[in-house]
Amino acid sequence: MTFSVRAIGGFHLGGRMVELSGLPVRTARITQGGPPIEIDPNGRFAVEQMYVQYTLLSAPSFPYPVLMWHGGGQTGVTWEDTPDGRPGWQQRFLEAGFDVYCSDAVERGRASWAKYPEVFEGEPIFRSQQDAWRMFRFGPLDGFATRHEDRTYFANTEWPTYATDQYQKQVVARWAGHDAITQKAYDELVAKVGPCVIVSHSQSGAFSFQAAVNNPGMVRAVVSLEPSGPALADDAQVQTLSDAGTRHVVIWGDNFEGHERWALFRRLVADYGARISAAGGHWVNWDLPQMGIAGNSHFPMMDRNSDLVANLVQHWIKDNVQ
């Protein structure tokens, strides 16, 4: 299905400039066929910015853009082609008439990362395939093996199993302790874009809930796929959020049995939803298996039924968000 575009591009926002000094100079050859040159690691650097890509339609059928926010160790690639090569949610939402902004959070992908330990404290965290297996519910916890043919996937899984190695290519390094600078950049994005709907995933669930708290009324709805945490909002903020009419949909996949960490995340998120409901606000929980949609992994936007879940979300937004 084709769609007409009026603008496409990307930009950076937020962050700050830092000046480094006193580091030793070294020598390296940085261009093919060129000479070795002196590399001076000192000087002025841009750090903590985020990256945002946008595709804007000639005639969107919905008044607000959708901001797609990725999870931990991921980038905006989350919303592009699925690991098995089908169209992703970015394309599907454009086809459905939504303007789309896909971002890379501070430190990830095109946002760029900063020298450590000079600027970023501590070491980056790279998620291994084994750790991905433990967190993302492709199969039983003991089902991982190096070779695809030797792995045990859930019998009902919608995950594109043969593309598990291909998925691993989109994983990027992350840091711990960057919640505040990341939230700041996300808030700046919401302020720049204006009234919007956020579709978040996993780690960015908490950032999207908090962005709705920090920008009352600006975030018309948050649709969060398997959020790994709530906003850190006090009761007055929850009341303001609820009064502003922000709508929340939280979506959960299948096969959570035995996942203690997910049990905790789900409880923390449910507690937050209960506070919003108690304040008269809007909160909906979509448990996909209870809705008759079985087998989703941690990545409903990449699973084989990604178009079905996209359709549900698109219709909900158009019917419920004003």
Add this chain to the structure above:
Amino acid sequence: MTFSVRAIGGFHLGGRMVELSGLPVRTARITQGGPPIEIDPNGRFAVEQMYVQYTLLSAPSFPYPVLMWHGGGQTGVTWEDTPDGRPGWQQRFLEAGFDVYCSDAVERGRASWAKYPEVFEGEPIFRSQQDAWRMFRFGPLDGFATRHEDRTYFANTEWPTYATDQYQKQVVARWAGHDAITQKAYDELVAKVGPCVIVSHSQSGAFSFQAAVNNPGMVRAVVSLEPSGPALADDAQVQTLSDAGTRHVVIWGDNFEGHERWALFRRLVADYGARISAAGGHWVNWDLPQMGIAGNSHFPMMDRNSDLVANLVQHWIKDNVQ
């Protein structure tokens, strides 16, 4: 100007899986509101892949897609919004009827980088604003200052001077010594896409010349903005390339006086062009100031006259590439 799109997305290609073991386990809190968890740095990781984004038109007016390759310390953002917020070459080429692929080379941006020194040898190189000033010809070599107001730009510059700090946000880390793995991924991209035109910049100039050598006849034309090196081709390869009819346009901006490193790069590239011409192949040198277009920096696709240069390139491709 609007354009109709049939597909938009992104994917990774190339690279390999590595297994790390024997590294110590540590503890960190990686999600807001979540508990501290054990971080095991061991396991299986995808490394050395590249990232490619594509926007394909419903009815392209040119038979081959344009592959846009960025320079050193950059990503595909090079071809998106200019630092002062105007539409970039990606949009302009789509408007002109070209399918466009924008990539992030191995180790950059959404391609992701690998743990060092365990996988990547040696340390990454971050380009400071001072080093950018020395290489990119925004102003005289001694014209840099911390504050924009205190900097001396070339009198005739087309660089969007007030956006120099904004430009710095798109700079990413790079490694030395990755030419072979980067070329391998670029060659894989050309093999996947098929007949194409490559628009390259700076460091990727050498990769684009080499891709034309490595894929005879597949790369119909290379348009290289300020390439920092030639292909490392022997005489037989230069003859095959020339016989295959690959067309080359090399584009140079202004204000090279006193830049020894650029003098060397220009000489190496000119020598390569002379070998192609001697073999009966096609090679054109566009010296923009000699063509009456003054003031371009190292980034003609970001300079204030970026639309003018884009137009020249688009018309040349449509008139000369078959």
